[in-house]
Each structure stands twice: as structure tokens, then as C-alpha cells.
Amino acid sequence: MEIIRTISMVKDYDLGKVKVRALHGIDVSIDSGEFVAIMGPSGSGKSTLMHIIGCLDSPSAGEYYLESDLVSKLPKRTLAGIRNRKIGFVFQSFNLLPHLSILKNVELPLMYSGISARKRKAKALDILDGVGLSDRLKHKPNELSGGQRQRVAIARAIVNDPSILLADEPTGNLDSQAGGDILEIFSNLHKAGNTVIMVTHDPAVASRADRIIKIKDGLVDNGDLA
């Protein structure tokens, strides 16, 4: 089943006097349950594509359908709800909140879902147990190793049972050992039925995916259309 479809999607950035076109008309389609790697050199527009897929940004032209909803037609408050329930983000630099404990970091998406404190804690504990961090609950992110932090970030991304897991260079800040562990987690999540979309420039990392979408100069390079 198709979960994501973009049609001639364009993104322009207005930098005052000049307009920069980051996406030149992207057509991609991703099915539910796929593990897709988006590859491309720096500046190719892959992060922009991911931000739009994650509803953090909106296209300047073209169409983006998420679960057959035309996203550009949705009101902003609905987008917040989509980010909260349907999308899980994993970033290169982890992006954990430094003043919150591991547990509170993982609870964060559930808080914005309006779930009660007791249920949040139970759910977060369960997920943290799954990534092997149940002995670090009260720690602050800076008390953990990079690999552990990324596992916390993954726990946060999946705690609300999203339909899509979006990872932007998730192993970029990790050594190969920790990076391998993280990729193993993504593989397992994929096997469990999750849709995983991973942005990377590392072919070794991309090889873990079912399919690679290459982006170059704001266009899909391998013409891999469904």
C-alpha cells in the first residue's frame, strides 16, 4: 500500500534577493512497510525532501500525499498532529532536550498527544526497555554515549507508534560499532512492519535498505518510480 507519494514537488527558498530552488520537481512513491534510503551528495536537496515528508516544511509547488491526504491542504494544527502521531524523527545530532532526563525525553511526544502522565511513563519505560536503556532512565543525555543517545532518540521517535520513521544521517555522528548497532535497530523495526526512510550519503549504510532513491540537484536520479 502506498503511504507517500509526491508529484512534481518543488521547493524554493527565498533568500532575500535570490530564490534558490532546492527541489526541482520530485516524484517519489514509498509503500507502507518499505525500508528506503535517500542518498545524495551534500546540497542535493535530500534533507529538504525529508523535512517536507515529515511535515516540518511545505512544498512551494507540486503535490504531496501522505496516506492519500493532500498535505498542503491540511491546516497547521493538523500537521502538528501528523508529526506527533504519524511521523517519528531521528536526527544526526540526536536533538535530545539536554535538561530533561532520558525518560522525560522519550515521554515528550506522548505529552503533546495529551496522554496522562501515568500512561506516558509506562509506555516510555516499555520502549526504553526495548532499546536496552532501562537502567539509564534518570540520566541526562550528556551522561550517555553517542550510541546510547541515538537509541534514546529512536525510542522517542517510535514511542507514539508512528506510521513512518524518518532518519536523517542517523549514524553520521557515531563510530562504526555504535552505527552498526543503530542500523540493526532500524532493520529490526523494519522487520516488525515499520516504514523506515533514511537519509544518508554513506553507501554502506544505504545498502541496508530495500531500495535506494538517489537525489541529485533537486531531482530523483535513478528514476525509480512506482
Next chain:
Amino acid sequence: MAISLSESLHIGFSDIMTRKVRSAVTILGIVLGVMCIMVVLAILSGMNATTLSWMEESGGINKIEVGRNWDYDFSKGGYASLDMYEVNRIRELIPEAKAMNPTLHIWDAQLSNKGTTYDGPCLGVMPDFQIAENWQIGRGRFINLLDLRESSNVIVLGSSVARDLFAGKDPMGQNVSLNGVVFQVIGIMEEKVWMNEAGSMWSGNAMEYLNQRSFIPISVAMNKFGGDKKVDGIQVIAHNPTQALALQQKLKGILLNIKRGKEVFRVSSAQEDMMQMEQNAKIFSMIFVMISVISLLVGGIVIMNIMLASIKERTREIGVRIAVGARRFDIFIQFLVQTVLVTGLGGVLGIVLGCAILDLVGKYLKMPMVANPSMIMTALLVSVGVGLVFGIAPAIKAGNLDPVVALREE
């Protein structure tokens, strides 16, 4: 799907706790501003309480006094005195008054008892004097209508007069000589005392001068001492403050009539004095409240700047929150609540400190300082209000951040 207020409060509170030093510096301005408001309001209410208790002790707020108009140029003719016929006429014209008492001052009175002398003013009065001055008799009785009609040589002594003249012996029924005329002591007034709770603005008893007076029937004073047999003052007591103001106007008219348009008398009412004092207090309090408000505004601007800087620093956090599903409104509320919490906390601290220093300030100013619930409410509302006003701009800024840009921020 919005996060609840208690959730926002929780986030705000833990934000404050993780940045303790910054929060402490942030709220300093508010703490001082609120403290200032507390002290000013306490001074004002203390002043009002002092004024009211003075008024009460000197005859109450229903009192109207007629006396010499010191602003009048007596070279234009006229005398600030009334004869008994005129006094009676005035009484007939104001039947609605609760009491009226004319007085005749014998300023050069000297009392003597077996060689001991006492210099102090003696007043010729009527029985209504007691009502007019709100003054009880301590022992014996006061001058009555019979004394007045018979022109009896009877005298009522102030407590200090009695003490000094009789040196511990019982003055009741004894004879004293007033400027050579023999009078029998029929009563002693209760001692008038008016002290401030916290020491006194004046040293000692502010009403001691009243205890140094003695009183005889006005008819006797006219016949035996008043060279021109004239009354030099009248006190009138109304039934209520509103009537007092009306009576004051009426008396002015009556006196102008009697004195053929010459304003030789001044008619003042406690009510009018009090309104004047309230007016003064209002101006005074406006000035101080304005100063306090300015200090709070400065505190608010400081807070706004710190919040703006804090949002700049926390841009990435905001980006992350948006990425995991926070709405712009959630972010807006988070920062607004945090600012309000900071100022509210500052308000509470200011109130606590304000109450703590009230005693000190009270002792220094030698007046009672009173903290009441409405002051505390005012201080609290003002501090929360400052947070709302100065929290809006930073909160809007935070809520409008572009998440993509925010996430890129280092």
C-alpha cells in the same frame, strides 16, 4: 490535543529550576517592585488608620466646627463672636442637628486651691459639649441645664488640672477659685489619651492639651468673665456624614446672614477635612504607585529581554518540540506560562520580603503599618500582569519559529 495548563506549569517550573541563577536575576526587579508596592500601600493604609482614629477621638466624623476665620481681614469690620441670642437663633434654625454646643474661651484663666495655682484655659460650655467632643465624664457629673439656667458657680476639671491642683486629694465637692471667683468642683473629665501604636509621631499624649482644660456653664462665663459676653466658637454634631456636609453649608449661610455678609467665621467639618485628607492621600498614593509601576515596568523589560535571549538559546529545543508534535500554540503557551511563573514567583517573594520589612519601616516612620489581604492580592495580580504583558512578545517569537531553521540552529 493541546497540552494542559498543569503540564505547561510543570515545564515552566522545571525550566526555572534548571536555570536557577538566571531565574533569580530575572525576578530581582519584580521582587523589588512588588516589595515597594507593598510598603507604599501599607504606609497609605497606616496613614488612613491614624487619621481615622484621630478623628474618632476628637469628636467623630459628624462634627462641624464654627470658629474665627483667620483668613478674614478684620480691618473691614465685624467680630468673630456671637451673643447668646444669636446662638439660640442658630440652634432653632438647625433642628436637624444631633447636638450643638457654643463655647466661650477664658484664655487667661488661673485656678487656685489653697495656694496651689494652675494656668490653663477655662471654657464656658453647654451640656451638649460632651456629645460634641465625644468625651465622657470620669467622676461626678457634667454641667447640666439647671446649672446653666441658675448660673451656678460649678466647675468640671480636666484630669491633669485635678491632679496638679489637688495633688492626690479628692477634688470632688471642693472649692477652687477661678480668677478670684469661687467655684465648686462637680466632676472630673475622663482622661483623653491618643497614642500611636508604634510609638508616636508626636512625643507623648497628643490630646494632653484637652486634659489641661476646665469647664463652667456658659452663662456663668458670660456674666463673670466674658468682657463682651460673646461666644467665640460653636460645635455642631450631625447624625451622619452626609448630613454633616449639608449642615456645614447651611451653617455657612446662617452665619453670613447674621454677620451681614462678612465671612468672620470659618465653618469646617470633619467630613470635609477627611475628604481633603483622602484627596491628599490619593494624590500621594498615585505618585508612589506610579513610581512602583515604573520600577515594575523596568523589571518587566528586563524579563522580556532575558526571555528573548533565552528563546534564542533554546531555538533548537523549540525545533525539537515542534518536530515531535508541539503546536505553535503549545510553544507560545510554554514560554508565556514560564514568564508568568517567573514574575508570579517574584511577586510572592516580594510580598514575603515586603511583609518582613513593614515592621522595620513602621518603626522608622513611627507609624502603624498594616498589611491586608487586598494589598497582597494587588501585588500578586500586578506581578502576574507584568508577566503576561512582557511575556507575550517572547512567546509569540518562540511560537513563530520555523522548525526547519530552528533544528539547524547550533
